[in-house]
Amino acid sequence: MSYRQNDVLIPESSYIRFNDVQLKKYYFNDVLVWQRQQKVYPGIPVAKTQNLGWTDYFTVTNTGSSIKVDAFGGTERGWGRAILGPFSSVGYSKLYFSALRAYITNSFSKIAVSLGDINGNWVQRLIYHDTGETLGGYDVTYGSGDLFTINSANGNYYLILEVDSGATSRGLNAVIQMNGCYLI
Numbered sequence: 001m002s003y004r005q006n007d008v009l010i011p012e013s014s015y016i017r018f019n020d021v022q023l024k025k026y027y028f029n030d031v032l033v034w035q036r037q038q039k040v041y042p043g044i045p046v047a048k049t050q051n052l053g054w055t056d057y058f059t060v061t062n063t064g065s066s067i068k069v070d071a072f073g074g075t076e077r078g079w080g081r082a083i084l085g086p087f088s089s090v091g092y093s094k095l096y097f098s099a100l101r102a103y104i105t106n107s108f109s110k111i112a113v114s115l116g117d118i119n120g121n122w123v124q125r126l127i128y129h130d131t132g133e134t135l136g137g138y139d140v141t142y143g144s145g146d147l148f149t150i151n152s153a154n155g156n157y158y159l160i161l162e163v164d165s166g167a168t169s170r171g172l173n174a175v176i177q178m179n180g181c182y183l184i
Contacts, residue, residue, distance in 0.1 A: 038092060040159060040181040041067070044084050047158060050120055053079030057165070068177045073106045073165030078174070081120050085158030089115075089183055095126070095148045098180030102127060105136035108166025109174040115150070116160050124151050136172060150183075 016023045026033055042065045051058045053071065057078030061068040071078035089095075095115075102111045110130045114122035126148045129138050159181060165174040 038087075038183040040087050040095075040183060041084055041178065042180065044087050044159070046082055047085050047118055048081075048083040048120075050081040050083070051079075052081070053077040053164070054167075058163075066177065066179050067161070068175065069161045069163050071109075071163040071165040071174045073109060073168050073170065073172055073174070075167060075169050077165065077167040079164040081160055081162045083116075083118060083120055083158050083160050085118070086156045087159070087183075088153075088155040089150050089157050090153045090155050092153070092183035093150055094184050095150055096144050096146060096182055096184065097142045097178060098144055098182065100127075100142045100176065100178040100181070101140070102129065102142075102176050103136075103139040104129065104131050104165075104174045106165045106170060106172035106174060107131055107133055107135045107168055109136070109172075110162070110164040111138075111174050111176055112160070112162040113176065114160040114162070115154075115157050117156075118158055120160055120162070122160055123154070123157075144182075147184075 016026050046062050049060050054076035057072040057074055058080035059070045060082045069082045071080060104111060113127040115124045116122035161176045163174040163176055
């Protein structure tokens with residue numbers, strides 16, 4: 001949320017100082033009117049995609065304001081990662097998504113959202129679900145109220161969106177769709 005004071009707009013990515021102390025949050029009459037945040041996505045590019053399963057069974061659709069990572073479990077396994085970044089988490093302790101939907105309709109399937117490196121090696125798992133032998137049935141949307149603590153600050157993080165749909169011949173999916181990611 002931006003804050004306007006004396007006809008000056010203070011964006012979320014800026015700073016407010018009070019008595020020479022840099023604030024992360026600013027309250028007026030016990031109401032939060034400004035909070036420092038940094039937009040990760042949209043903004044950072046897709047640095048790399050990794051198709052780790054059958055070629056035709058993994059897709060990434062990035063419109064610039066929304067990204068969809070989809071694995072299709074057909075006669076072979078659909079599995080892949082979209083790696084977004086780099087970005088710095090230095091000065092921030094939490095991360096949230098404005099809208100991230102993760103759903104699985106197939107068995108032997110997984111979804112994962114992680115912080116890691118350009119090669120897809122994760123340092124911290126934020127979201128993970130494995131259906132095992134059960135048939136899908138996982139559908140969760142994460143929003144601004146779902147805060148994830150960043151375990152350690154890093155100046156060179158990547159956001160890894162990974163989907164894996166089992167080779168069940170059912171033609172079912174594992175999907176992650178994200179509209180925004182922010183650091184606070």
